[in-house]
Amino acid sequence: EDQVTQSPEALRLQEGESSSLNCSYTVSGLRGLFWYRQDPGKGPEFLFTLYSAGEEKEKERLKATLTKKESFLHITAPKPEDSATYLCAVQARDSNYQLIWGAGTKLIIKP
Amino acid sequence: ETGVTQTPRHLVMGMTNKKSLKCEQHLGHNAMYWYKQSAKKPLELMFVYNFKEQTENNSVPSRFSPECPNSSHLFLHLHTLQPEDSALYLCASSPGLERVGELFFGEGSRLTVL
Numbered sequence: 001e002d003q004v005t006q007s008p009e010a011l012r013l014q015e016g017e018s019s020s021l022n023c024s025y026t027v028s029g030l031r032g033l034f035w036y037r038q039d040p041g042k043g044p045e046f047l048f049t050l051y052s053a054g055e056e057k058e059k060e061r062l063k064a065t066l067t068k069k070e071s072f073l074h075i076t077a078p079k080p081e082d083s084a085t086y087l088c089a090v091q092a093r094d095s096n097y098q099l100i101w102g103a104g105t106k107l108i109i110k111p
Numbered sequence: 112e113t114g115v116t117q118t119p120r121h122l123v124m125g126m127t128n129k130k131s132l133k134c135e136q137h138l139g140h141n142a143m144y145w146y147k148q149s150a151k152k153p154l155e156l157m158f159v160y161n162f163k164e165q166t167e168n169n170s171v172p173s174r175f176s177p178e179c180p181n182s183s184h185l186f187l188h189l190h191t192l193q194p195e196d197s198a199l200y201l202c203a204s205s206p207g208l209e210r211v212g213e214l215f216f217g218e219g220s221r222l223t224v225l
Binding site: 004032034036041042043044045046049087089091096097098099100101102103104 | 115151156159167203208211212214215217219
């Protein structure tokens with residue numbers, strides 16, 4: 001069965017303390033993996049698309065990487081404004097519209 | 112401002128009421144989606160429209176009825192809902208179905224069914 005698992009469920013860091021969020025996936029062929037950020041009371045905001053193992057994407061303090069079984073979202077020297085829930089989604093190769101979503105990691109950055 | 116606007120932002124309804132959620136996108140996208148987000152659960156795809164034609168109905172109960180009059184507007188008509196339907200309903204758009212993972216979401220309509 002295709003599935004996406006995100007860990008940890010919640011992560012509390014001090015400002016400036018770097019860490020990584022994990023997205024493990026099981027699909028029969030990967031078409032794409034997507035990262036989103038969701039602030040409280042708002043809809044998710046698209047961050048990155050990754051297509052193949054070894055690919056990396058960066059945006060400000062965030063860097064997303066991809067292997068054949070998982071993706072990491074590395075956050076370097078985070079600031080309080082990076083606090084949000086980070087969502088991961090996967091599109092299988094045989095899927096036209098369906099994304100398989102993880103339940104998210106809630107990231108809290110304390111000043 | 113994402114370019115996708117949803118109204119109302121909050122809605123409380125009884126189980127016998129009929130109400131509608133509205134979504135409008137100003138991005139010139141061709142595909143629009145309804146998603147359901149419940150607490151601590153993954154997003155659930157409900158409906159997909161491409162060029163205002165429905166291409167996916169993800170086994171959604173008939174008490175949810177979508178309508179897409181044009182590529183910029185999407186409605187979700189609600190009737191005879193159950194308390195377990197209480198959730199955040201998110202509208203999203205993408206340039207086309209080939210970029211179904213790069214979604215622009217609205218801020219959502221928070222629905223409470225009493």
